[in-house]
Amino acid sequence: MGDFAVIGQNVVVGNNVKIFAQVYIGDNVSIGDNTVIYPGVKIYSDCVIGRDCKIHAGSVIGADGFGFAPQQDNTYNKIEQIGNVVLEDHVEIGANTTIDRAAISSTIIRKGVKLDNLIQIAHNVEIGENTVIAAQTGVSGSTKIGKNCMIGGQVGIVGHLTIGDNVKIAAQSGIGSNLKDGVMVQGSPAFEIGDYRKAYVCFKKLPQYFNLFYKMEKND
Numbered sequence: 001m002g003d004f005a006v007i008g009q010n011v012v013v014g015n016n017v018k019i020f021a022q023v024y025i026g027d028n029v030s031i032g033d034n035t036v037i038y039p040g041v042k043i044y045s046d047c048v049i050g051r052d053c054k055i056h057a058g059s060v061i062g063a064d065g066f067g068f069a070p071q072q073d074n075t076y077n078k079i080e081q082i083g084n085v086v087l088e089d090h091v092e093i094g095a096n097t098t099i100d101r102a103a104i105s106s107t108i109i110r111k112g113v114k115l116d117n118l119i120q121i122a123h124n125v126e127i128g129e130n131t132v133i134a135a136q137t138g139v140s141g142s143t144k145i146g147k148n149c150m151i152g153g154q155v156g157i158v159g160h161l162t163i164g165d166n167v168k169i170a171a172q173s174g175i176g177s178n179l180k181d182g183v184m185v186q187g188s189p190a191f192e193i194g195d196y197r198k199a200y201v202c203f204k205k206l207p208q209y210f211n212l213f214y215k216m217e218k219n220d
Helices: 193-204 206-219
Strands: 060-063 068-070 076-078 084-087 098-100 106-109 184-186
Touching: 060 084, 084 098, 098 106, 184 193, 193 206
Parallel strands: 060 098, 084 106
Antiparallel strands: 068 076
């Protein structure tokens, strides 16, 4: 255990776990064997971390989900977030990534998931086995992502969606609707990648088309 690490009450730590400096682990957390928790990681109370996981520096696991109820006077009342976060075995979390606790039940990161740096996973999200997500992606609350998906950097995914298995999402895409198994999408809003590429060819030629139509109009 590193310097200035803080361990709460009723914490269960498995064999061969490495906890580096300035880590905070809240009450009732469980950490499986061979897991490595790098400096400055914060794991809030009641979270479950599996075996053979790596959580890189500065990540926050189990902070409150973004839940507020609007009032008639335009203020907001906080909705208490009483769930937790579950990381299954062989999960790796990049630096400064945040995974919010569920409002009720669990935010679940399934076995073998790999998350890059600077990712936001909102409350009640579920990410399927062996899915990988690149940096600066945000997943809104209660969205379910299937297994074996590949999600590029700076992707935005709205809440309460279902994304199927084996889906591929190109970088900087905006996902606003459910995606079926095996699709490849790009764009914002995202659509099938082959159609996107055809549309992009036309988009790049819009100034040329405009000048052509302008000349035709003048000649008329």
